[in-house]
């Protein structure tokens with residue numbers, strides 16, 4: 001039987017449970033404590049002075065505690081790097097997604113062990129930065145064998161794995177896109193089926209068309225997979241309307257949205273996932289979270305960690321960029337990086353610290369969550385806990 005743990009002397013506890021604490025969306029408590037139960041769940045939260053006994057006791061000395069970050073959009077399993085492409089962009093080249101093939105070639109050539117070890121190093125970086133759950137997509141294989149290899153490796157790190165065979169058309173199918181879509185919807189999805197919870201498509205300028213996107217989403221739905229979509233990153237387009245039509249769980253990027261797109265997302269209950277690392281790394285205009293939030297759309301934040309458009313593992317940096325560049329308050333950005341991102345993964349067991357939630361949290365070397373945006377560039381995460389176990393710090 002596992003021990004119970006009392007974490008006490010929490011200067012500010014962010015529960016993201018509005019039934020707790022100050023009644024705001026962050027459910028804030030001061031001078032608080034929490035108890036991790038025997039199953040790694042939150043068994044109790046409240047005032048430090050009223051905390052029950054537990055087998056072990058950890059005093060965090062007045063620091064803030066926040067739910068662990070949920071990085072709901074990553075392309076974490078890949079080989080190689082594309083810093084030359086980044087430097088060219090900073091000198092004025094636009095981002096087109098064309099560099100995906102560079103990573104596909106490197107990934108196909110890499111061994112399983114190379115792919116696993118590099119992904120593991122990125123996961124370790126994420127844990128040290130307070131991330132406690134992540135999603136991982138395929139999409140740098142684009143052949144049956146490599147897509148399966150990527151997903152089998154990804155599966156060791158998360159249950160939220162996503163088949164993204166429709167990330168780009170590989171060179172061997174350049175003259176026959178329809179045949180590639182048939183491969184993705186048929187044999188490739190069949191081979192990846194047992195390794196994934198999700199199906200995704202890159203629906204954008206220079207990527208997949210509306211009809212191609214619908215074909216892949218239909219195949220994903222027929223296979224009883226949950227759906228998410230990359231869209232509206234590179235320009236206005238059909239992504240948001242298709243996301244609403246299929247009632248996908250999340251539309252990711254959302255950089256270019258019309259008012260009608262925002263209404264459609266809201267009415268269909270689609271989470272809008274913003275990936276400000278991509279705008280940062282491609283020097284593109286940032287999305288406007290204010291329009292989404294004011295319309296009543298649930299917003300999530302994630303890193304989009306990938307070697308092309310956002311080689312970033314830091315959720316605190318996403319929070320800082322979201323506040324500075326997309327017009328979110330620090331509270332809204334933290335909520336988006338935890339509960340919002342969990343909702344985009346159809347998960348209610350994580351992303352908050354209510355009773356019964358998984359005890360995933362970060363202890364910050366700061367008196368309040370506002371410091372996440374106020375002190376960009378410093379790693380304020382002093383400890384990371386997953387399922388009640390201290391994994392960092």
Ligand code: NIG
Pocket residue numbers: 097099100103202230233278304306307308309310
């Ligand atoms: O989410 N938008 C499409 N795919 C990735 C980037 C892929 C790459 O450039 O390697 C993204 O930004």
Ligand code: FE
Pocket residue numbers: 073075230304306
């Ligand atoms: Fe992406």
